[in-house]
Amino acid sequence: MSPLGTIKEAELPGLGKKYFAQLESGDRFVVVIYDEGNRELFYLPPGEDEPTCSVMLTDQEARQIGSIIGGAFYQPKVLEKLEAAVAELHIEWLKISPDSEVAGKSIGELGVRKKYGVTIVAVIEQTEKGKKRTAAINPGPSYVFTPGQTIIVAGRRDSLELFERMVTGEGG
Amino acid sequence: MSDALFLNLVLVIAGATAAILIARKFHFSSIPLLILFGIMIGPHAPHGAWFDLRLVEHTESIQMMSRLGILLLLFYLGLEFSATRVIERGTTILKGGGIYVALNFVRGLALGWLLFQSWPAMLAIAGITTVSSSAVVTKLLVEFKRTANPETELILGIMVFEDAFMAVFLSALSGFFLTKGTSPLVGIVAGVVTVAFILGILFLGRRLSKLLDSLLSFRSGEPLIMLVFSLLLIMAYFAEELGVAEAVAALLLGLVLAETSHSKRIIQLVTPLRDLFGAVFFFSFGMEIDCRQFAPVATYTLVAVAATVVGNYFTGLLSAWISGYRGRAATNVACSLMSRGEFAVITAGIAGVAIADYPLPALAALYILLLAVISPITAKKSRWIHTISIKAWTLFARKKAGSAAC
Numbered sequence: 001m002s003p004l005g006t007i008k009e010a011e012l013p014g015l016g017k018k019y020f021a022q023l024e025s026g027d028r029f030v031v032v033i034y035d036e037g038n039r040e041l042f043y044l045p046p047g048e049d050e051p052t053c054s055v056m057l058t059d060q061e062a063r064q065i066g067s068i069i070g071g072a073f074y075q076p077k078v079l080e081k082l083e084a085a086v087a088e089l090h091i092e093w094l095k096i097s098p099d100s101e102v103a104g105k106s107i108g109e110l111g112v113r114k115k116y117g118v119t120i121v122a123v124i125e126q127t128e129k130g131k132k133r134t135a136a137i138n139p140g141p142s143y144v145f146t147p148g149q150t151i152i153v154a155g156r157r158d159s160l161e162l163f164e165r166m167v168t169g170e171g172g
Numbered sequence: 173m174s175d176a177l178f179l180n181l182v183l184v185i186a187g188a189t190a191a192i193l194i195a196r197k198f199h200f201s202s203i204p205l206l207i208l209f210g211i212m213i214g215p216h217a218p219h220g221a222w223f224d225l226r227l228v229e230h231t232e233s234i235q236m237m238s239r240l241g242i243l244l245l246l247f248y249l250g251l252e253f254s255a256t257r258v259i260e261r262g263t264t265i266l267k268g269g270g271i272y273v274a275l276n277f278v279r280g281l282a283l284g285w286l287l288f289q290s291w292p293a294m295l296a297i298a299g300i301t302t303v304s305s306s307a308v309v310t311k312l313l314v315e316f317k318r319t320a321n322p323e324t325e326l327i328l329g330i331m332v333f334e335d336a337f338m339a340v341f342l343s344a345l346s347g348f349f350l351t352k353g354t355s356p357l358v359g360i361v362a363g364v365v366t367v368a369f370i371l372g373i374l375f376l377g378r379r380l381s382k383l384l385d386s387l388l389s390f391r392s393g394e395p396l397i398m399l400v401f402s403l404l405l406i407m408a409y410f411a412e413e414l415g416v417a418e419a420v421a422a423l424l425l426g427l428v429l430a431e432t433s434h435s436k437r438i439i440q441l442v443t444p445l446r447d448l449f450g451a452v453f454f455f456s457f458g459m460e461i462d463c464r465q466f467a468p469v470a471t472y473t474l475v476a477v478a479a480t481v482v483g484n485y486f487t488g489l490l491s492a493w494i495s496g497y498r499g500r501a502a503t504n505v506a507c508s509l510m511s512r513g514e515f516a517v518i519t520a521g522i523a524g525v526a527i528a529d530y531p532l533p534a535l536a537a538l539y540i541l542l543l544a545v546i547s548p549i550t551a552k553k554s555r556w557i558h559t560i561s562i563k564a565w566t567l568f569a570r571k572k573a574g575s576a577a578c
Contacts, residue, residue, distance in 0.1 A: 010325050013332045014310050018319065030320035042320035049501060051320045 038062075072124075072135075091121070091154045092164060098147040100169040108141030116163045118155030125149055183228045187213055188451040199315065199548075201308045203454050203513045204541040210458020211537070218463060230459050234452065241453025242521060243408055243422040244446040245514065246342065250426020251439055253335055268326055268495035269333030272487050272509075277302045277337070279483040287472050292349070293530050296523035299345055300536050301480050303338050305513025306331040308544070312508060312551045323501040326492060327508050338515050339423055343370050345519065346417030349526035366417075370424055377428035384432045397441045400429070419522060450514075457517055457533060465534035473538045480539075481546060484510055500558050507554035511547035512540045 008020040016034040023029055026046040033039050037059035042051035057065065067073065096103055102110060112120060124135045126148035136143060145151070151167060153160065191209040195202035211217065217225035228234075277298055284297030309331060313319055347366030390396045404425055411421030429438055488506030497505060520536035550557065 012319065012324060013328050014306060015314070015319060015328060018324075020320075032319045034314075040317075040319060042317070044320070049322060051317060054317050054320070 089154060090157050090160050091152065092160055094151045094153060094164055094167045096145055096147050096149050096151065096167055097169040100145075100147060101166045102145045103147045104144065106142050106144045107139060112163070116155070117159040118153050118163050121152040121154050123149050123151050177231060177233060180228055180231050181233055183213070184234055184452065184455060187228065188455040191455070192451065201305065201311070201511065201513060201544045202451075203305070203307075203517065204537070204544040206451055206454035207458035207461070207517070207537045208541065210455040211461050211463050212458075214459030214461075216459070216462035216464075228459065230456060234456050234459075237449055237452040238456035239453075241446075241449035241451070241456075242419060242518060243404060244442065244449050245453065245518060246419050247404055247422040247426040248439070248442055248446045249335060249339055250423040250428075251430050251435060251442065253339055253427065253430060265326055265329035265333075265495060268491040269330045271494060272330050272491035273302065273333055273337045275487040275490070276483060277341075279479065279487070283476060283479045287475065288530060290530075292523065292527045293532070295345055295348065296519060296527065296530075296532055297476070299338075299341060299519030299523070300516040300532070300539065301476055301512065302341075303334040303512070303515045304331070304484075304509045305511045305515070305540075306335065308511035308513055308547065309508055312511070312548055316552060318504065318508075321501065321504065323492065323497050323505050326495050326497060327505055330491070330505075330509065334515075339427070340367060340370075342515075342518065342522070343367055343417075343420045343423060346419050346522050349523060350417050366420060370420065370427070373424050374427055377431050380428065381431040384429070385434070388429075388432060388434045388438075393437070393441050396434070396437065397445075400438055400442070401445075417522070419518075453521075454514075454517060457521060458537065461534050461537055465531045466538055469531050469535045469538060473535050473542065476535070476539055477542045477546070480512070480543065481510060481550070500555065503558035503561070504554045507550040507557055510543055510550050512543045516540050 006022045008022075010018045010020065012018050012032070014035075016032060019031040019033075021029040021031070028044040028046070030042040030044065030051065031039060032042070039057045039059070039062040040054055041057070042054045044051050107120060110116075112118060120139055120143075122135050122137045123139055123143065123145070126146075153163060155163070187209045188206055191205040192202045194200070195205045213225055213227040215226055215229055217227070219226050280298030280301040281294055283301060284294030287297060288294065309327065313324060313327065318324055343366050344363035348360065348363040350362060388396060388399065390399075404422060407421040407425045408418035411418045429435060485506045488509055489502050492502035492505035516536050516539065520532045524533045
């Protein structure tokens with residue numbers, strides 16, 4: 001068993017796809033994505049081949065819960081800086097500080113992709129009391145950053161570090 | 173169109189809809205119920221002095237819709253099938269699925285010979301009893317929460333395999349019956365010619381797929397479905413002229429279009445059409461059956477059902493064992509594949525016209541109806557069946573050991 005756990009993928013012709021995850025705890029977890037959009041989650045205790053419990057989600061529920069698990073709404077306190085790494089790809093969540101260089105500038109003006117080689121995936125607006133949190137997904141070059149926003153950015157580690165220093169306002 | 177004719181159509185569609193709604197409500201498979209409703213209110217429905225259930229007639233318009241239904245069912249079969257998908261299943265499933273289908277087919281042939289001792293009927297019975305209904309099997313897997321189980325890949329792999337087998341078998345069968353079954357040799361030659369013809373067209377289709385790709389690249393669905401549907405009708409019309417069954421032509425067109433990059437879109441567009449006309453096909457299949465035919469075929473049907481259940485159990489176990497599944501997973505495979513459906517009816521539909529001497533439609537209807545009741549039970553009780561068979565096996569082994577000791 002690898003320490004990080006393994007995820008296996010299998011095709012279910014006529015039904016959809018199946019993802020089998022071996023967790024660190026020894027528990028196993030299966031996600032079936034049906035072609036018509038529903039997702040079904042199964043839990044298999046260690047040593048069992050048949051699931052003991054399951055839950056069915058609609059497409060929309062699955063997306064919402066998926067983003068909750070992914071940390072889009074609330075980031076766990078332990079991880080100040082959430083970081084997901086898949087091979088060379090790094091995704092970082094960066095909060096724009098008030099003294100940041102990028103505040104008040106647009107994506108095109110900064111030349112994010114050209115100069116830094118990173119891609120802005122989304123920008124989450126600052127939360128204000130009583131207001132729902134909104135996000136600009138895949139914002140265009142005319143999008144202007146303001147302090148307090150959180151930028152979700154993808155790229156290589158070295159280029160991300162450069163960009164990060166500028167956003168958080170630490171030197172650069 | 174006269175009002176009476178239109179009312180007839182309304183009643184047929186309403187009857188089919190009622191069958192599907194009831195099937196859905198009670199988690200029952202819809203095909204046997206569609207046939208049953210067709211029998212119950214069709215031209216051969218029970219009628220007496222004070223009641224008459226003969227509500228609908230088998231008019232020309234219904235016949236036309238039913239004919240379109242079988243064309244669309246076979247077109248869809250071809251469209252969904254792709255050779256790469258079968259190969260992608262991997263060698264273990266290829267082995268397991270191949271053995272499963274081959275053994276079941278041999279069992280079907282043997283059963284057909286045992287029941288009727290005639291060549292055409294033997295082939296028809298083999299076609300009716302070999303292949304499970306993928307719609308029912310997948311529905312049961314989802315319903316019993318088995319999609320996460322490891323053996324599900326094998327079960328669904330077998331389904332893919334069965335579809336492939338049926339595509340070849342149905343073309344050979346309709347080739348065989350087009351010669352009106354004059355002699356087995358002529359029939360087999362016709363079957364082989366049909367299969368060769370298909371392989372030729374498939375080869376051509378691969379070459380043509382680039383051309384078809386650009387021909388079919390429409391932004392909206394309207395011209396695409398119209399063109400595909402006209403192609404289907406044109407192919408079916410000229411097939412009869414060329415001496416190939418129209419069902420084969422439909423299948424063929426599906427196979428050729430499956431190679432194009434638009435196959436997924438065509439599937440999406442054709443599915444509702446197939447559902448609608450397919451329902452009319454199954455319903456009108458029932459309309460042609462006289463319920464009094466059930467009594468003489470009852471014994472045959474019971475034998476066929478018993479042979480299917482027992483045969484399926486052992487071939488399922490064997491193919492699971494070969495694919496590396498043991499214990500309860502293997503029993504699950506064996507118990508999940510019992511249902512029969514669309515292919516049984518299509519085979520009976522193709523064969524029934526050619527060999528009217530045997531009451532094949534009635535047999536097929538009763539057969540899938542019984543299996544529609546049995547298959548969910550075996551699938552649900554597979555855990556219990558597994559424990560029982562283990563107990564029986566140990567008892568048998570102990571007895572053997574005991575007698576050896578004496």
